[in-house]
Amino acid sequence: MEDPAPIVFYTNRNCPWAHRAHIALAEMGLCYKEVHIDYSVPRTREYLQINPRGQVPTLVYGTQIIRESAIVAQFLADSVPSTHLTPRTGEPEDAVMRAQMAYFVETYFARVNKYYYPAIAAQTEVEADALGVQFNDAVCAEMEPLLQDAGPFFGGSKQLTMAEVRQLHTVSVC
Ligand SMILES: N[C@@H](CCC(=O)N[C@@H](CS)C(=O)NCC(=O)O)C(=O)O
Incomplete structure (x- = not known):
């Protein structure tokens, strides 16, 4: 090889x-x-x-x-062949998993992330807290339903998936 x-x-x-x-x-x-x-x-x-x-x-x-x-x-x-990070294999179940992960990431950026940077930039604690509540509410409403079978990782995976790889960047600075 x-x-x-x-x-x-x-x-x-x-x-x-x-x-x-x-x-x-x-x-x-x-x-x-x-x-x-x-x-x-x-x-x-x-x-x-x-x-x-x-x-x-x-x-x-x-x-x-x-x-x-x-x-x-x-x-x-x-x-790299056979990685657990769901490479494109041509197998339908992998394609479905990739689509679900992509939707999860898209949902975060379309529906949740908009509260994140303003919260960091907030000038007062009251403003920051209000944005924090909106952020949490959006996580509960938009992200939680997509995580029903997550355990411990996205889609029931036992290892980190590309969904976590592309989302953890936000968690890591929380
Ligand atoms: N969309 C880019 C964003 C990368 C990004 O914003 N990097 C920042 C640091 S966190 C940067 O390099 N900023 C310097 C600059 O824009 O001049 C990606 O996902 O790679």
């Missing part, structure tokens, strides 16, 4: 989006070189060539550059 391509991972451990890729790399036990990017200062010309948006995370896989956290996480899952 061919050696896997060397992986260089440009990241910042404070970035919740980058956590998606960190979690996928850890779940899959992949070896990689980590390069810290300080996004509090202007990005270097070299980094902007790797990622013209200047954002983290970015994954360099051999000679290929993969950008955007969700795409990086899915790419990693798809790049």
Whole structure:
């Protein structure tokens, strides 16, 4: 079997989006070189060539550059055969699981996340508390029904799934 391509991972451990890729790399036990990017200062010309948006995370896989956290996480899952992170296999049950996970993530960003950043940016405790209540209510109304069979992980999986990989970034900064 061919050696896997060397992986260089440009990241910042404070970035919740980058956590998606960190979690996928850890779940899959992949070896990689980590390069810290300080996004509090202007990005270097070299980094902007790797990622013209200047954002983290970015994954360099051999000679290929993969950008955007969700795409990086899915790419990693798809790049290794038989991972538990539900790669595209062509099997109908995997396709259904992927669709359900995608809907779960979409629901969070469409219905819940809108309360999250305003709560962080709230100027008063009263405002923050009110947004916190709205956030919790939205979780109960929108997310809980999609987690009926979660135990311990999405869809009854015994291991972390891509649903958690793509959601944990928010939990991790709560
Ligand atoms: N949609 C991007 C968002 C990544 C993102 O916003 N990263 C932030 C750090 S958490 C960043 O690099 N900010 C620096 C900048 O935008 O200049 C992804 O999911 O990868």
